[in-house]
Amino acid sequence: MKKAFICGISGQDGAYLAQLLLKRGYQVAGSSRDAQISLFANLHRLNLRQEVEVESVALTDFRSVLQALIKVAPDEVYNLAGQTSVGLSFQQPVETMESIGIGTLNLLEAIRFLGKPIKFYNACSGECFGDVPHAADETTPFRPRSPYAVAKAAAFWEVANYREAYRIFACSGILFNHESPLRPARFVTKKIIAAACRIARGSREKLSLGNITIRRDWGWAPEYVEAMWLMLQQDQPDDYVIATGESHSLEEFVAAAFAQVGLDWHDHVVIDPEFFRPTEIAVSRGNPEKSAQVLGWRARYLMPDVVRLMCQDELQGLESHG
Secondary structure (H helix, E strand, O other): OOEEEEEOOOOHHHHHHHHHHHHOOOEEEEEEOOOOOOOOHHHHHOOOHHHOEEEEOOOOOHHHHHHHHHHHOOOEEEEOOOOOOHHHHHHOHHHHHHHHHHHHHHHHHHHHHHOOOOEEEEEEEHHHHOOOOOOEOOOOOOOOOOHHHHHHHHHHHHHHHHHHHHOOOEEEEEEOOEEOOOOOOOOHHHHHHHHHHHHHOOOOOOEEEOOOOOEEOOEEHHHHHHHHHHHOOOOOOOOEEEOOOOOEEHHHHHHHHHHHOOOOHHHOEEEOHHHOOOOOOOEOOEOOHHHHHHHOOOOOOOHHHHHHHHHHHHHHHHHHOO
């Protein structure tokens, strides 16, 4: 029986990945900064909390990381931890770089130190590409436009360096936006879905948004964790873009969300300059051909499907709470 260690198991991707691996017969352990007080709400929501071990790990502390790997003795390590919000990274650039850049480095160095055949997956991001007029693939240069993207780019090159210099089986998945009902409320997609559903049920609020002309490649998170697993099942380690290959404006996402509940978004949305970022990516789109050819992975759910599925879940939640 294989054993997987998921750093950041309490997040959206960590919970869905744990679900996938358990279904595939893995033993699953996960880390949180303080496992004693972490709520692990996403694991509870997927009814997985009792099926996984949890360890307290500070990824910025090498000794903490090393102790956890010795104790868990995993075959595969998935690094999904670190600060996850692009917007918040502008307010907390140092914490963002440390949690992503140093955290990834400590995991790689601990694997090298142990000298065991541990396979390593690192969560990179399509944000690293910045503004690209065409669909970005694995050969597209990085031009990060946020502290979050800068940190993810640094972690990507750490992985590449350890793979080449120390022959560690280490992969980066360059994932474009992927959403689900497990997204925290601060993420704009969740904010839009939740507001549209509340308004449809009688709320008189207005939804405040920033720049709605930005275009993103939105996919379905439960599918994207499958690609993570597939990367570690290959004979050779490599990096892969994971995306739908389609780009839609935030305005289209908003329109689709309100249409799902029978409303015209123009009547309920206001643009607030406070939500504009210091630097913003205008267009983001990935080219997933390599992942299709090598991994046999292709996105089945596109942006309209993502909106529909998130709305259905949100409305069910509102109904169950009266």
